[in-house]
Amino acid sequence: NAGVMQNPRHLVRRRGQEARLRCSPMKGHSHVYWYRQLPEEGLKFMVYLQKENIIDESGMPKERFSAEFPKEGPSILRIQQVVRGDSAAYFCASSPPYSGRNEQFFGPGTRLTVL
Amino acid sequence: GDSVTQMEGPVTLSEEAFLTINCTYTATGYPSLFWYVQYPGEGLQLLLKATKADDKGSNKGFEATYRKETTSFHLEKGSVQVSDSAVYFCALSDGTSYDKVIFGPGTSLSVIP
Numbered sequence: 001n002a003g004v005m006q007n008p009r010h011l012v013r014r015r016g017q018e019a020r021l022r023c024s025p026m027k028g029h030s031h032v033y034w035y036r037q038l039p040e041e042g043l044k045f046m047v048y049l050q051k052e053n054i055i056d057e058s059g060m061p062k063e064r065f066s067a068e069f070p071k072e073g074p075s076i077l078r079i080q081q082v083v084r085g086d087s088a089a090y091f092c093a094s095s096p097p098y099s100g101r102n103e104q105f106f107g108p109g110t111r112l113t114v115l
Numbered sequence: 116g117d118s119v120t121q122m123e124g125p126v127t128l129s130e131e132a133f134l135t136i137n138c139t140y141t142a143t144g145y146p147s148l149f150w151y152v153q154y155p156g157e158g159l160q161l162l163l164k165a166t167k168a169d170d171k172g173s174n175k176g177f178e179a180t181y182r183k184e185t186t187s188f189h190l191e192k193g194s195v196q197v198s199d200s201a202v203y204f205c206a207l208s209d210g211t212s213y214d215k216v217i218f219g220p221g222t223s224l225s226v227i228p
Contacts, residue, residue: 004158033216042204042220043159056215091158093216103149103208104216106158 002027004094004107005074012113019079019086021110025094032075033104034067037089049075082114117142119219121205127225128195136190136222138179138205146207148172148181148188149216153202162190162203195226
């Protein structure tokens with residue numbers, strides 16, 4: 001059973017470009033979470049999605065950031081018009097259908113560098 | 116709201132020293148508690164967990180006991196190795212709505228030979 005997969009592992013963008021980060025959850029997992037980790041800082045929750053639904057986006061910046069988890073295919077975190085402050089590691093995690101006691105399983109992360 | 120507090124880092128230890136990383140939590144319900152580890156350049160991996168009071172989670176020589184009376188989940192290891200150098204995150208899932216996990220700020224551990 002493959003783990004959570006993220007791609008690309010490293011992404012370089014110039015200011016003003018768009019960044020698209022992809023996450024494929026573990027098989028059988030229907031919940032996806034995105035986190036951002038700034039250099040020398042902890043994990044900050046961004047958004048929680050189920051298939052075709054955004055459940056909690058309380059950690060998402062109001063502008064330029066969006067996320068989706070379509071019926072088919074991976075979850076996408078999209079950052080429009082990137083700025084240098086967006087440089088960070090972005091982690092995706094997944095969990096099975098809710099049971100109240102689930103841990104989250106993390107992908108290896110995408111390290112975004114904005115030049 | 117729910118929260119997790121960890122001891123400040125970085126922590127530097129000599130090989131074979133005893134390790135304790137303190138973690139306390141605030142939660143309204145009966146959360147599950149976790150320790151995750153992040154090795155340099157990698158994502159987080161679940162190290163151990165405990166789902167109810169007095170449970171002891173253990174893995175790779177690490178252990179932590181769910182103490183409801185002190186709302187704590189301290190991580191311990193009797194003899195650390197250089198390969199244990201990583202960042203350790205204490206976390207909780209309150210299980211009331213969905214499996215939202217709240218992470219502590221992380222504690223960086225460096226083990227020197």
